[in-house]
Amino acid sequence: MSKIPFMPDIREFPLSASEIEDRLTNFLIALRKRLGKIKTTDVACDSVGSAEPLSSNDDVELTIEDHFKIRRRSKRLAAKREAVSCLAHLKSNDRKRLQLAERGVSLNGPATVQEVDELASQLMNEMPWMQPVIKPIWQDARQNLARGGYGLWHRPLIVVGPPGIGKSHFARRLAELSRLPTLKIDVGGGSAGFAVAGVQRGWGTACPGRPVEMILSHGVGNPIVVVDEICKAGVCYSETGASTSIVTSLLGLLEPVSARSWECPYFNVNFDMSHICWIMTANDVTTIPLPLRSRCRVIELGGLTQDDLLDLVGYEAAKRGLDQMDVHVVRRLITSYPKGHPALNLRVVTRYLDDLETLAQTPVLH
Missing domain, CATH: 1.10.8 (Helicase, Ruva Protein; domain 3)
Incomplete structure (x- = not known):
């Protein structure tokens, strides 16, 4: 199972001064033990025929001066690592949440072209009326593997059709067969924008977006995110007149270049969100804003026969x-x-x- 970096700008997580102090202390003790053994060996070689055997003492005790130097150096190193970590602004709890993805996230799904073909065939057997949706996903997944990619990936989709034809059911089944976590976001009003992008610090409801939370909790960078009834997206206004909408929140996540280094308003850290499989559903394509449609493949379906x-x-x-x-x-x-x-x-x-x-x-x- 391959892993890719999820936080491209973070090279290492900062260590506390006490953690660095423990490491330096252990290193100094181990170093003096080795030096002591080397000296003992040298003395033994120069004292062949001596009546008394020579031995090294493994119990190394550091002086007060040693501890003072280690503590001073640890504080300096901790401050330097903190400065270059891009995480100095976060509290310890938030750092722990991000540390779950310190070594990257997995990309799950079909690993070979044959597995992609089997996935598409299974979906076609179960839901043949969804062929116009299955075909582009199948083609994108094949092309992704041919380019050296991993797991399931397809370009963002907007599936338009009457209620009850299985648009959401199809997305859940795709996730199940691909062994991917799935997230559904219902668009009931303008507040859905916060669910996608999150809420920046300073607000009482500050939190990361649900896609970021899902990736961190599952360790999978290509979940299937279903945005249901995107045609009903509205705008939410605060008491100060500030506005937000799910369409605005989605634009940066759907654009391939910006999604590779998308800044989370809650963590203020850039994440690679370019591997998410986006599936949006709608009953009426005419009410979907053009900037959103231009970033997606729009597929219109008829009713079930x-x-x-x-x-x-x-x-x-x-x-x-x-x-x-x-x-x-x-x-x-x-x-x-x-x-x-x-x-x-x-x-x-x-x-x-x-x-x-x-x-x-x-x-x-x-």
């Missing part, structure tokens, strides 16, 4: 081990609805299957 739902029922029934008689009931319900009926969607059919699975697992009372 009866054939799509019937294929889904067959696949899910086999996977859940449902009785064919029960499956026949669900198929008849689907075919009884006229074309375009609101019940012809993934949510309704999944609920039918869930109910059948619950009944099949319920013990019979005698």
Whole structure:
């Protein structure tokens, strides 16, 4: 499993003066032990035939002057390391959170072209109506590996289509098959911008953005982040008139160059966010701002047909081990609805299957 740096500007984490003092003390003791053994060996060589054996004393005691010099030097070194660490402004708790990614983060997902092909094939078998979405992800993942990249990566997507066709379900399934953590951000108002970018210090609700928190907690640099209903993005205003929106927060994260060294407003540290797999969903493409659309691949889908739902029922029934008689009931319900009926969607059919699975697992009372 390959790792890549997550904090490109941080070369090393600062050590406290006490940690440096302990290291210098141990080093000086070990050095004097070695020097003592060397001197003992030299004396032994010059004293061949002596009646008394010579030995070295492993118990080395440092003087007060030694401790004074070590402590003074430790403070100077700690101050220099602090100055070049780019973390001097952070409290110890925040440093510990960042230290989780000190050695980099993993890039998970398919490691070979064959694994990418198998992933795409599995998704096509389960959700054939999502082919317009699966194909570009498959192509990007293949190209990423061909360029020497690791794990799953694809360009940001905006998937547009009516409710109930499985846009969010597809993203979750992609994450599951790729062994990637997934994060869903619901766009209910302007405050969703804080969830993406975080809130800078000085505010009572100061916190890092949820994508940064997910990467730090899982140690995975390419999670799948689903921004649901991006078409409903609004603007949030503070009492002082300052504004924020999720669209503004996303622009810097979706641009490849700026995402490689994106400054977190909470930590004030640059992170490499360029490996995140962004999937945004929408019901209406016309309400999505042009700057956001220009940074993404926009894919428009139609509604589910009866054939799509019937294929889904067959696949899910086999996977859940449902009785064919029960499956026949669900198929008849689907075919009884006229074309375009609101019940012809993934949510309704999944609920039918869930109910059948619950009944099949319920013990019979005698």
